[in-house]
Amino acid sequence: MSQIEIDDLPVRDELRGKSPYGAPQLDVPVQLNTNENPYPLPEPLVARIAERVAEAARGLNRYPDRDAVELRTELAAYLTRTGGHRVGVENVWAANGSNEVLQQLLQTFGGPGRTAIGFEPSYSMHALIARGTGTGWISGPRNEDFTIDVEAAVRAIAENGPDVVFVTSPNNPTGTAVEADTVLALYEAAQAAKPSMVVVDEAYVEFSHRDSLLPLLEGRPHLVVSRTMSKAFGAAGLRLGYLAADPAVVDAVQLVRLPYHLSAVTQATALAALEHTDTLLGYVEQLKAERDRLVAELRATGCEVTPSDANFVQFGKFPDTHAAWQKILDRGVLVRDNGVPGWLRVTAGTPEENDAFLDAVRELMKEQER
Ligand SMILES: Cc1ncc(COP(=O)(O)O)c(C=O)c1O
DSSP states (O other): OOSSOGGGSOOOGGGTTOOOOOOOOOOOSEEOSSOOOSSOOOHHHHHHHHHHHHHHHTTTTSOOOTTOHHHHHHHHHHHHHHHSSOOOGGGEEEESHHHHHHHHHHHHHOOTTOEEEEESSSOHHHHHHHHHTTOEEEEEOOOTTSSOOHHHHHHHHHHHOOSEEEEESSOTTTOOOOOHHHHHHHHHHHHHHSOOEEEEEOTTGGGOSSOOSGGGGTTOTTEEEEEESSSTTSOTTTOOEEEEEOHHHHHHHTTTSOTTOSOHHHHHHHHHHHHTHHHHHHHHHHHHHHHHHHHHHHHHTTOEEOOOSSSEEEEEOOSSHHHHHHHHHHTTEEOBOOSOTTOEEEEOOOHHHHHHHHHHHHHHHHHHHO
16 A cells, blocks of 8 residues: 555656546447557468567577667568658668657657647647657647648747647547648748757558658658557557658657667567558558448438548537447447547447447437437
């Protein structure tokens, strides 16, 4: 039994009274709340992971490749093949999930006395990682339809002169993709104001109807594109995120990364998964079709739906968001209340999971009509 409470400890002032990141992990039949890929890794890949990890295990008495060169080379090849832009090993950096990539970026370019801006609602960890790294957080505006209000965003950048600008495309929790022209306008405003770094978080881009924003890296050394294997590669448990940027950015983040941060087991597992890219991207196609079905069928129930380029859909609008969330949960389906008033978010699952979810929403909507 602890004798003291957290606030009795000499924690940093800006952490006092705050809550940790915490999507509920409830044991219910249908879990559609954390944007995971519902398909377990295919057996041939599981076998290949076992093989590569066994090989790595024989060398675990040694530290891993600190610079993860083989893995970064394969990630660069994947980006070049699918992203519409040639990327080399020198442009790529990898870490334990894109959250760690983002943390390293804020440790490098943010920190005490500096600020970062994001356009909210967006991925809540951007603000939380800012807090954890002592970076001031500025909440920028969005339009009513959840697209970025370019004029207001450019003004906010000019007025605040943030050191880091976050653009999430497709955006979480809304699913909204960002136009290349919008990123260019924000990049120019950010360069005029400081110059600062612009981080495009493309965690969900493989699910998008549109192309990656990777080609914008050409001639823009202050632009960073961050990616993850947690979603399209169906490997949230692996913890592997990466970025593409100018080689100088890759050099810069190495100033803050912990030595040997990426374990040999992680590197071996990620390399095995990359060998099976085509199979995994096949699941992405199925999920995109399911996502589009969710959008259409939710609209048919009378819900409002935000157009989605991700593996999830934002739907509403509910007079009492928490009550709607609870009613869907009562039918065995866990979705996410991201704190956007009136709106909930559902992750595209298997067809059966999505059917269970849609049945729950149909019942909810009928109840609301009464
Ligand atoms: C927009 C966005 N970026 C980054 C992440 C972090 O992903 P990971 O740390 O698993 O790579 C998430 C996870 O949900 C996300 O929604």
